[in-house]
Amino acid sequence: MNEDQFKGKWNIAKGKLKQKYGELTDDDLTYSEGKSDELLGKIQEKTGESKEDLKDWIDSL
Numbered sequence: 001m002n003e004d005q006f007k008g009k010w011n012i013a014k015g016k017l018k019q020k021y022g023e024l025t026d027d028d029l030t031y032s033e034g035k036s037d038e039l040l041g042k043i044q045e046k047t048g049e050s051k052e053d054l055k056d057w058i059d060s061l
Contacts, residue, residue: 001059006036013058021047 014029021043028042040051047054 001055003034003036006058007031007033009058009061012061016061017043017047 010031014031017029018024024043024046028046029039031039037051040054043049043054044051049057
């Protein structure tokens with residue numbers, strides 16, 4: 001998934017992640033242009049999911 005695809009799906013993914021993982025905050029889920037890997041790293045730390053699993057899940061939306 002490239003940066004544009006990630007950005008396009010991010011608003012949908014953000015809402016679903018907050019529902020599934022209540023410990024995620026808005027700060028954890030703030031998207032910055034060109035920093036999708038850093039964002040996925042923060043989510044990975046909080047959820048225990050792998051970056052690859054998170055990317056696949058977002059890509060499936």
